[in-house]
Amino acid sequence: MGKLIERLDDDECGLPCALEAMGERWSFMILRAAFNGLKHFEEMQSSLGIARNILANRLGRLVESEILERTPCPDDRRKIEYRLTEKGEALLPAMIALRQWGERFGTGIPSNPVLCDARDHLPVRSISVLSHDGRPLDWHDLQWVDQSELIAEAAE
Amino acid sequence: MGKLIERLDDDECGLPCALEAMGERWSFMILRAAFNGLKHFEEMQSSLGIARNILANRLGRLVESEILERTPCPDDRRKIEYRLTEKGEALLPAMIALRQWGERFGTGIPSNPVLCDARDHLPVRSISVLSHDGRPLDWHDLQWVDQSELIAEAAE
DNA sequence: ACACTAAGTTTTAAGTTGCAACTCAAAACT
């Protein structure tokens, strides 16, 4: 069992909780494989080049975190299908954001193929933090507001 | 080994590259501390509860990856300031996306304080993947398109 | 001179990762 991440200065944050599930070295790569349609142990193992015991362990954790769902195949009862749950699919923005960051600041290679909207085949936007009315915000435009103040302000 | 090639080439994806820098267990927590304005070793150490040697090692790597910048303070020459670079600040969307996921699917605690636009004190939007014209997309709306096809289509 | 603080190292124990070899059940040949 891994250690729990605890003791933060402002402790009502979802990040430690997310890292509990996704903080391991291979988790994002396994998730990416799942998003790319890989469903079986051997597929992932050979495609990622991860050690079998580590893959088994990570898949187990991802299933335990309800990010993946483990179903034995009915047609070939040796096979297991790992499929993304709704909770798993919800990690897409985080994963794409990381990927885009890696593309922009990584080795500097413009990556190919490009992630596009299936409807019009145009590239997706760069992921950013948006204000309620859709303006892109950066770090300096952000502020922590207490729930109580929020409600007070909404009433005005 | 002439099998069907799964298109998961590491070199054509920014994710492995991003994980090179951010894939360690504590990296996101350290980054969060930096976004929260913590600048010094002792501050981070006591706030995160991370072991000193690990913190030293991670700070070193984040500096090497040019996510943080290490500057000795001029006013007190014992102190070192770790400040986010532009590259580091660009990780904000990825971090917020992860945080929001943790909030939604984690322990179910509605988190407080809330991240808001400093201008109007209204909460930021939930981070999502958007099409070129701003529609939110999910996994099933996405497709990989080769650069060459992209250019061809733009010409029409 | 003295104690104290900031930012690290060092040491040693405990835990994790990676590789290769092995198991075990179900399916596919022969």
Add this chain to the structure above:
DNA sequence: AGTTTTGAGTTGCAACTTAAAACTTAGTGT
């Protein structure tokens, strides 16, 4: 039916990484 192959894991063990606490080194404040 008997053998081989495949899929999804375990197991054992060496190499590496992490954690906790004590130690170091330079700079400060008194």
